[in-house]
Amino acid sequence: MDKFLTAQAKGILACDFLQVDTIGLTRISVLFLLEIATRRVHLLGASTNPTGDWVVQQARNLMLDLGERAHRFRYLVRDRDPKYTAMFDTVFQAEGIEVLRTPPQAARANAFAERWARTQPGLATSWQVSADGRTVDFELRPGVEFHDGTPFDEQAAKWNLERWIGKESHDWLAASKIMTKVEAPGPLKLR
Structure with missing residues (x-):
């Protein structure tokens, strides 16, 4: 998957959630999308209770923001989180972007997004x-x-x-x- 991503970087998006834990023990999920070639990060939204519908709306908002730029992308790499519903995939597919789901238990398959989010806890x-x-x-x-x-x-x-x-x-x-x-x-x- 790494060689594929490197060769196709200009046309690839990767998305994931990162978790922010506040000192008050509230967990906030932040949905982000990374343009692989430029490393431009789009923070799509933050929620203490992200649902499939919420994630779909964030994808729609992104497509509105990207406008004509959306057609420059061919692939979206995402994991198998159940919050990414079929409707989420449809938002990207309607713009000609093929959704690539990572294999089960393959941590490196979405390495760009994982690295950016630094999903390993800090302290x-x-x-x-x-x-x-x-x-x-x-x-x-x-x-x-x-x-x-x-x-x-x-x-x-x-x-x-x-x-x-x-x-x-x-x-x-x-x-x-x-x-x-x-x-x-x-x-x-x-x-």
């Missing part, structure tokens, strides 16, 4: 919210460093988060109102 590899929604346990990514080479570990994360607790001036996404304490129960673990 935490995972997090678990307690049943009552009052506690979040984070597993921090090993090997992360600050710009000066200082390790970003559980103590650094704890210190940074504790600075916000109860401070109105640090009410970034309501974090200072949500957090009451921060614990570092073990290496690369945060609660």
